[in-house]
Amino acid sequence: MPNLNNNLQVPPTQETPRPDFSKIVERPRRTSFKKIAFLILKILLALIIAAVIFGAVLTVLYYNDLKQAYTLIFDARDKLQQAIHSATNRDFAGAATLMGQANTDFTAAKSDLDKAAIFYYIPYVGTQARAVSNVLLAGVKLTDSGQKVLLLVDDIVAPLKNESITFSTITPAQKKEILNKIVQSEAMLLGVQKEIDEATDAIVSIPDKGVVKPLADGIAPLKDALPKVRDLIDQSLPMLKAIPQIAGFNKQMTYLILLQNNYELRPTGGFIGTYGILKLQDGEIKELETDNIYNLDKSSQPILKEPSPLPIAKYLEQKYWSLRDINWAPDFPTTAQKALYMYDKENQILLDLKAQGKPILSEGNTVLSLSDLIPYEKNVDGVLAVTPEIIADLLKLTGPITVQGVTFDSQNLVDQLESVVGQEFRQQGIPASQRKEIIMLLANQLEVKAMALPTQKYADVLDIVTKSLLKKSVQIYFIDPSIEQLVLGRNWGGQVKSFDGDYFMVVDSNLASLKTDQYMARIINYSLSWKNNDLIAKISIVYKNNADFTWKSTRLRSYTRVYVPAGSQLVSSSGAMENDKIKDPAHTPGQVESSNEFGKAYFGAFISIEPHEVGTLTFEYKLPDNIKNQVNAGNYNLLIQKQAGVTPNLTLDLNFGKNIKSATPANQAGGLFASSYKESQALTQDSTFNINLQ
Numbered sequence: 073m074p075n076l077n078n079n080l081q082v083p084p085t086q087e088t089p090r091p092d093f094s095k096i097v098e099r100p101r102r103t104s105f106k107k108i109a110f111l112i113l114k115i116l117l118a119l120i121i122a123a124v125i126f127g128a129v130l131t132v133l134y135y136n137d138l139k140q141a142y143t144l145i146f147d148a149r150d151k152l153q154q155a156i157h158s159a160t161n162r163d164f165a166g167a168a169t170l171m172g173q174a175n176t177d178f179t180a181a182k183s184d185l186d187k188a189a190i191f192y193y194i195p196y197v198g199t200q201a202r203a204v205s206n207v208l209l210a211g212v213k214l215t216d217s218g219q220k221v222l223l224l225v226d227d228i229v230a231p232l233k234n235e236s237i238t239f240s241t242i243t244p245a246q247k248k249e250i251l252n253k254i255v256q257s258e259a260m261l262l263g264v265q266k267e268i269d270e271a272t273d274a275i276v277s278i279p280d281k282g283v284v285k286p287l288a289d290g291i292a293p294l295k296d297a298l299p300k301v302r303d304l305i306d307q308s309l310p311m312l313k314a315i316p317q318i319a320g321f322n323k324q325m326t327y328l329i330l331l332q333n334n335y336e337l338r339p340t341g342g343f344i345g346t347y348g349i350l351k352l353q354d355g356e357i358k359e360l361e362t363d364n365i366y367n368l369d370k371s372s373q374p375i376l377k378e379p380s381p382l383p384i385a386k387y388l389e390q391k392y393w394s395l396r397d398i399n400w401a402p403d404f405p406t407t408a409q410k411a412l413y414m415y416d417k418e419n420q421i422l423l424d425l426k427a428q429g430k431p432i433l434s435e436g437n438t439v440l441s442l443s444d445l446i447p448y449e450k451n452v453d454g455v456l457a458v459t460p461e462i463i464a465d466l467l468k469l470t471g472p473i474t475v476q477g478v479t480f481d482s483q484n485l486v487d488q489l490e491s492v493v494g495q496e497f498r499q500q501g502i503p504a505s506q507r508k509e510i511i512m513l514l515a516n517q518l519e520v521k522a523m524a525l526p527t528q529k530y531a532d533v534l535d536i537v538t539k540s541l542l543k544k545s546v547q548i549y550f551i552d553p554s555i556e557q558l559v560l561g562r563n564w565g566g567q568v569k570s571f572d573g574d575y576f577m578v579v580d581s582n583l584a585s586l587k588t589d590q591y592m593a594r595i596i597n598y599s600l601s602w603k604n605n606d607l608i609a610k611i612s613i614v615y616k617n618n619a620d621f622t623w624k625s626t627r628l629r630s631y632t633r634v635y636v637p638a639g640s641q642l643v644s645s646s647g648a649m650e651n652d653k654i655k656d657p658a659h660t661p662g663q664v665e666s667s668n669e670f671g672k673a674y675f676g677a678f679i680s681i682e683p684h685e686v687g688t689l690t691f692e693y694k695l696p697d698n699i700k701n702q703v704n705a706g707n708y709n710l711l712i713q714k715q716a717g718v719t720p721n722l723t724l725d726l727n728f729g730k731n732i733k734s735a736t737p738a739n740q741a742g743g744l745f746a747s748s749y750k751e752s753q754a755l756t757q758d759s760t761f762n763i764n765l766q
Contacts, residue, residue: 144184145204148177148211155215159222162531164229168222175215182208206274213271217264224257224312229527239530240523247355251321254312261309268309310562311538317555318548320352326449327352328415330457331362331511332399334717335486335587337630339402339579340547340566341459341716342589345493346511347395347415349446350456361446362515364508367434368445369394371425372418383631387583387651387678394418399457402579402635402715403670404566405556408455408549419448435504444505454550457566459717460486461545463518465536469529470521475513489514490587490624542757544716563758566716568635568670573709574600574699575672577635578613580715583678585629591619592628594720596755598712600695601727607700608643609636612690613720617681625683627652632689633665633676635713639696640673642666647689648677664691703728703765710761724751724761731766 155170185205231237231246318325327350332342348362378393381400385391395414399407422432422445432440464482467473472481480488489511497507525533540546547566550556559565568577578596582589593616601608611634619625629652648662665676681687702708708728726749732739741750749763 144177144181145208148174148181148215151177152211152215155218155222162528164222164226168219168226171215171219171222175212175219178208178211178215182212203278206278210271210274213267213274217267217271220260220264221309221312224253224260228253229530237527238524240520244354244356248321251316251319251355255316255321258313261312265309310558314555314558314562317552317558318352319355321354324351324353324358325453326350326451328412328449328452328455329362330399330411330455332457332459332717333486333587334459334461334545335490335590336585337580337582337589337715337717338397338399339581339715340399340404340407340457341544343582344396344399346508347446348512348515349449357519360515360519362508362512363446364434364505365396367440367505368415368418368422369396370435371431371433372421375421375425376414376417378414378417383581383583383676383678387629387631389584400581401669402566402577402633403568404457404547404716405549405560406670407566408457411455412452412551415452416450423448435507438503438505440505453552454548454555457547457716459545460489461543462536462540465540466518466522466533469525469532469536470518473514473517473521475510475517478510480514486590494624543719544714544757547716568672569711569713569758570671571709571711573637573702573711574609574695575635575637575711575713576609576611577672577713578611578715578720579633579635580613580718581631581633583629583631586626587624588617588619588626588628589718591625592617594718595723596720597723597725599725599727602729607695607703608692609640609695610690610692611636612688614686614688615679615681616686617683619683621683627683628681628687629678630680631676631678633674634691635670635672635674636693637696637699638668638671638673639698641694642675643692643694645675645677645689645691647679647687649679651678652680653682706730706733706765708761708763708765710763711758712755712761713758714755720755722751722753722755722759724749726750726763728763728765733764733766735761735763737761 151170151174155167155174158164158167158170182205185208228250231242231250329348329350330344331346331348332338332340333345334342336343338344344365346362347365347368349359350357351359373392373394376392376394379385380388380390380393380397384393384397384400388397390397393414395411395418398411398414401407401410422442425432426442432442432445434440464485467480467482467485472479474480478488478492492510493507497504502509522533537546541548541562541564544566546564548559548564549566550559556565560567576598580589580594595614597610597612597614599610601610613632613634615628615630617628619628642664645664648664650656650660650662653659662678665674667674667676675691675693677689677691679687679689699708708726710724710726712722728747728749731745731747732749733745735749737751739746739749740752741748745766749761751761753759
């Protein structure tokens with residue numbers, strides 16, 4: 073057998089290679105995602121448990137404070153509501169006591185809440201705590217200021233608390249003392265005004281969202297009540313400041329009175345058929361006289377030769393201006409200044425005529441002596457313009473008044489006056505120059521009856537005066553700029569206002585259409601829409617003449633101006649006439665006047681409407697870029713100013729092309745998130761509309 077071992081060849085011996093461990097890098101082991109998530113959950117759970125424990129500890133520590141604060145808030149709310157009710161019912165002392173108690177509760181609740189101030193810094197909980205804190209701050213400020221004002225009012229009316237006392241039985245010394253108390257309270261009133269501003273800021277800071285429902289429900293009554301108190305105080309302050317100066321405290325105040333008949337509508341309320349002089353000192357009426365305005369105008373107008381505004385010259389055919397037509401400017405401060413100028417000039421002319429031995433004439437060329445006229449007052453402090461509406465309202469309180477066998481009440485006042493001064497004076501053989509003496513007699517009797525009203529009626533008188541100022545049946549102008557600013561600040565002065573937003577004011581002027589305005593129905597339609605990236609506004613004034621042809625009514629002849637934002641550009645118009653159908657049988661279309669005044673643009677045109685017919689005057693115009701930019705930015709604000717002497721119906725149809733987020737007043741049609749805003753109402757006073765858009 074072959075030897076297998078001998079045939080085997082053994083290879084040379086070699087070393088086995090060793091691995092290089094230096095090049096090996098150790099990788100960390102991965103922690104699973106589940107383990108990480110579990111760890112995070114444990115941390116969050118620990119934080120939640122800690123927060124709950126922390127919150128529980130805080131609640132235990134501050135439970136009594138929070139509970140006490142909660143109880144005090146609702147006690148204060150109830151007392152605040154009772155105080156408002158008492159003040160409304162003229163129990164000023166009782167209201168002041170309740171207001172003081174509410175202030176104590178609000179202050180204590182604020183103190184208790186502040187002890188738990190750490191809650192302010194806890195998310196979500198802090199929102200609730202700060203909301204309550206703001207309500208309490210507003211409550212403290214308003215109840216403190218409210219109590220001060222109520223105590224002042226109670227002190228002022230102290231002499232009037234005896235029901236047997238009337239204004240006429242209060243002595244001059246008592247009236248002066250009342251005014252003195254108001255004057256002496258000025259520093260306190262300034263402090264009250266500051267508190268009102270601080271309370272308002274706190275109210276505004278209360279969030280509308282993010283507050284839990286139970287807390288929101290608790291805050292809601294306070295948010296409703298606090299503005300009422302604020303408004304009550306805010307409305308009282310200017311009147312308290314102005315009354316001493318208006319009433320002639322330590323200084324006689326002399327006023328030129330313009331009695332405006334709104335049945336013959338003019339820019340500031342009506343045709344001025346009667347003027348007068350009123351003198352007040354320390355709350356006492358020292359003198360009140362009225363007279364036929366033609367007794368002043370007739371002889372002076374052709375001598376003065378003051379050029380009339382062009383529409384008066386054309387449609388009244390009055391080449392020269394006079395006091396009876398002076399209220400052409402719808403801005404009452406402007407009209408009042410012109411009235412004072414004309415009053416001075418016309419009286420100077422009559423004095424010159426008397427000195428020269430020349431006759432002074434009135435209606436029907438009746439010759440007058442200076443004693444037939446109201447004595448000329450060189451130093452006049454202000455102007456009062458009055459329409460019959462306030463007199464009718466006062467007659468509701470005094471009851472009917474009979475003068476020269478004619479009985480006047482709140483319903484027949486103007487009709488009776490029109491009959492007496494327009495027709496019956498001829499039948500009674502009364503000269504035309506004396507036909508309006510009955511107005512003076514009526515004013516004197518109204519003064520006597522108003523002064524004899526019991527003290528519990530004084531608040532009603534004040535309410536009538538306040539509402540008359542807001543709806544412009546009374547307008548006031550003062551030469552003293554400090555008093556004038558008070559008047560304008562409360563919207564008592566008939567000013568054409570500056571406004572950063574959309575604006576319009578429709579101003580009608582009855583030019584030779586008798587007393588037809590008492591039969592007119594007016595609707596003002598205002599709309600907005602986008603056209604080729606321009607914001608286009610359209611105003612249509614619809615007139616319905618419900619009159620017949622009588623001695624006091626006829627076709628309407630109105631020169632109408634529409635005041636709009638400066639920079640507005642007229643696009644088109646319709647309805648303008650050259651003249652009425654008698655003077656222009658060809659029915660020639662009229663021209664539209666475009667001009668600027670009082671910081672506004674305006675468009676003016678003449679229109680005539682026959683009895684039992686309807687006419688419409690329309691102006692379409694492009695609004696300026698600043699208003700278009702405001703709408704694009706999501707904010708639209710509109711101010712509509714009411715002409716004195718008329719209450720038209722108003723409809724709005726505003727199409728913005730974007731959704732409405734909020735609106736004040738609320739949208740009547742479509743609600744929120746609609747793209748158009750619709751409103752319909754009687755325009756009883758200046759009105760503002762604020763709309764936020766998405």
